[in-house]
Amino acid sequence: MSAIHGNNINEINFHHVLKDIENFFWFLILSNAALANPFVQNEIKKQNEPNILSMLEKFNQWTCLQTEINHSTNQYKTNMKPLGLFILCGKLMAINCYELLKASNYYSSLKDTIEFKFLYHIRNGAAHNNKFHFKNSSGKWTLTESEIIQWDCYKICRNLQDNPVFNEFIDFSNIFRLGVYFSEKLKNIDENKK
Secondary structure, three states, rough: OOOOOOOOOOOOOHHHHHHHHHHHHHHHHHHHHHHHHHHHHHHHHOOOOHHHHHHHHHHHHHOOOOEEEEEEOEEEEEEEEOOHHHHHHHHHHHHHHHHHHHOOOOHHHOOOOOOHHHHHHHHHHHHHEOOOOOEEEOEEEEOOOOOOOOEEOOEEOOHHOOEOOOOOOOOOOOOOOOHHHHHHHHHHHHHHHO
């Protein structure tokens, strides 16, 4: 959880334009923790709702969820492989973050920043089957050969063409950090308008 490591969760408060990104992140973390808990799963199973049980089974298969329960101590150990879930969440967060900013009144202030260009390429790769895509419909490059678009320690360049975006280049927790960055930027824009 590098996105919130060292941060007080109560101090994280996204700008209203990006609030859905923050809420989705909390939902992901909490639902993942809840579904990994065998006691929660047992409560869900007790409801005996066929559609819910089918969804739970699909989730367990998708994440390879396995749980060992020590009945004498009433403690459990859970193993899962959530890579597919994390890739999906990264793609959803990147696409939504970009689209929310683009549709906002702040777009003109952000569109030429290196951070927004970085987000654009992450979003574009997320929307192109999780692969970086730097060519237009005519097959021409949209990045020059020497162009590098950097945010934090991440550098986007033409060499990444057709390489996976999530989870090889970046992960969903860093999209959350990018959301934190943009939220602060939007708050600063609001402050400067006063």
